[in-house]
Amino acid sequence: MTVYASHSTAAPRPLLLDIRNLQVRFYTPEGTVYAVNDISYKVHEGEVVAVVGESGCGKSVSMMAVLGLIPRPPGEIAGGEALFMGRDLLRLPEDDMQSVRGGDIAMVFQDPMTSLNPVLSVRRQMTESLRRHANMSPEQARDRAVELLELVGIPDAARRLGDYPHQFSGGMRQRVMIAMMLACNPSLLIADEPTTALDVTIQAQIVELVTRMREKLGMALIWITHDLGVVAGLAERVIVMYAGMIVEEADVDSLFDRPRHPYTLALLGALPRVDRRRDSRLNSIPGAPPNLLVEPRGCPFAPRCEYVIERCRVERPPLMPVSPTQRSACWVLAGGEGNN
Amino acid sequence: MATVDTPITLATGADALAPPLTFRQMAWRRFRRHRMAMAGAVILILLFVYAFGGGLIFTAERANFTDTSARLQGPSAAHPFGTDTVGRDVLARTIQGGRISLMIGLMAAVLEIVIGVVVGAVAGYYGGVVDSLLMRLTEAMLIIPSLFLLIVAARLVGGSVTWIIIIFALTSWMYVARIVRAEFLSLKENEFILAARSIGTPTSQIIFRHILPNSMAPIVVSATLAVATAILSEAYISFLGMGVQPPTATWGNMLDGSYNYIESAPWLWIFPGLLILLTVLSINFVGDGLRDALDPRSRNV
């Protein structure tokens, strides 16, 4: 298998996270939901990877599975492995997993209120994790907490340390969350739609903050989002998911310049541009994403695809390389199966 | 038109062409799957057949016929549930008493729901000062211990069935009112209410066709529980001698008469007691089942 280097460095960086053939299912009263269907990708040290897709495409579920956060039942990891610094996270005992989460791997979610305890002050929540994970004295932990809050740009940090989560605005709460996550010097930060609930000006602040933090601390970043605009300004490599599968994976420039999967193409055509005059109607994608209650057969995008050929409906296309830095799961645009 | 892109698949993945289920059909399907609720419903139906069907055979005269020569006899072929202190047939009295007890339960619940829904709906929909006044009244009523209120009221107006029903309703509507108010407060903020207002739908229709049907689940559940509570309350105050006055039988006042014979003539309390227990228990199960079945967002069909 090819090792995908980021466009900015010539030599491939050491491998950090290696997800192989991950499959996640949910057993619900309506039937089995095939949420993640055999996906594999790698993240290297210090790399910024964006996972893009619409709701229900499995982008969050796959990350939750890797972090051992899928409730079981109804969820089940039906197969695969997730090697993080050599250890398979999917088979790690819960105790070890807990020290990985909030230690080497940090997470930021869409709604910081769900990950912050509303009845404890920020000080209490931050110092507790510092003292537990980093073995600090109370005074050390407090000083470090203030330092971190200043680092993420919270004005008057020493005074605000005693505040409760609800006393912060949405953007500030997300900053607090990021500060808490940085406390233990993670080597991987997973951000799951961290700016979706925020206004654009606040979103810009958070994107800038995370980029700055990443450059400063050198951690890898997986940014899960539905917003291709955010991806363009942030990621080195992009993974596009659809119906629980990876349909395209490429460095960011190739993906936006020469998308090689019909879904990526259609998605880009469906986006209006703030920086250009309107020239035509939006290119809408007909239909809706497939029903995940049915076991996938063939290419999941086939029913909505304008390039569809017979083979697409019966045989699932694997990710096929189209260039050293780009792979696409399409029989037509990557597999050389033209239909004239 | 160009926007009809492809045949639409329903989000639930349900067979698009299968005949759609009405709301009631869906609720019924969900209810049927609730085993305890189904058992409760069957028992409840049997109890109604027992009390109202049996009433056709065992008339009130029969239930009040005293035979002093056959006092305190145990169950026998002639008197399957035995006889009481003045020789009345206990079976006939549980049937006649069941009619009165179930009627008190049902009527009190209906009245209670009506009062509670009106107060709760007005307070919740209009809000402001109206809401404040009604809710302070509700709270005032809740502070007074209801058993105490029952006893005082029963003493003042005497033990007729009608008055007992009214007293029960007047002392228990507050719970329903609070539930309905809470439902209205949250439902009226829904965008479909704003949509109805922007269409010009009259307020009465917004209340009765939009909000009320959506609050049916908690209302129906509290209604079932209200029936059970009323039957129990009737037993309480009858046991204290302030309920429906003899010779009219109710399950409650039959218990009152059996107090001195707990050991010597257990059939006097076992049968009415068992009937109360069965009724209340099965009503509670039915209420449980309805709570799940009537949730409009539940997809488990």
Added chain:
Amino acid sequence: MINDERPTSNGEPLVRVVELTKHFPIRQGLIFQRVTGQVRAVDGISFEIARGETLGLVGESGCGKSTAGRTLLGLYPATSGYSTIAGHHVQTATGDEWLAIRRGAQMIFQDPFASLNPRWTVNGIISEPLRVHNLVDGEAARTERVKELMALVGLDSRYINRFPHEFSGGQRQRIGIARSLASDPLFLVCDEPISALDVSIQAQVVNLLEELQDRLGLTYLFIAHDLSMVRHICDRVVVMYLGVMVESAAKDDLYEEPLHPYTQALLSAVPVPDPKLARRRKRIVLEGDVPSPINPPTGCRFHTRCPIAQPHCTTHVPVWREIDPGHWVACHEVEPKFRP
């Protein structure tokens, strides 16, 4: 129909909003409530919408754009100021005139889950305006009309007896659009109609709205925070900040030459799906959060975050001026351009 009853002369705007203000009182107390403050959600906004035009109303959450839409429709009582729709004075209308406004002006909502009564079938939902205004005689004719409307918005009329929860987000939004079209309105307030939908579905709904406008000659007020989509669909744009208007212009003038520092910051924060441009583009990152509308800043409301604020900005409310033909702005620091 409104226009049948009182035709408006040509050139007269369909919708006029004059100094419209909406304050929400903050009440305290058990029975005798005192008003302890005012949330100044909308504070004196004025604009006009021509027939067939699409006016965009943009701003961040809490700027009052949704409240403005609801107040101008008469769904919230106005604190002061007024609005007219097709010559009808909304705030003083009663009886038949009120019903005529309710027929002629409709609303499309953001949340396709909350805006449809879960206990009603599609038929019941779409036919509500028909029943309320007695537009069609008889059950059979009404069902026919509902099927027509379903076809108009691209819904298969076989689903007429289904319940909302059986549909996906995009399909529900179509149901909501069909309902709002049932009474043959002239004017639609679209309150964030696509922000709850996935990207590929957004384009479908936007194209549908455009098609309907072409076919039925509709006038739109398009309320949104997605500035890219606003540029795509609108003719003219009004930017709001903390309850007041800060800038208004034809869309390309506004997007290519934003004059107000807030508009400039807002536009620069919108992510573009183009990695090369994203790396090049300069962002104006605003400091801090939007202040509370209970106690808005004195003078220019934007001065607390404005990169070019001067001392007089904190004391003097900027005048709403026309800098270029059709380009209005409320800022002390913007100079009229010299045009030879």
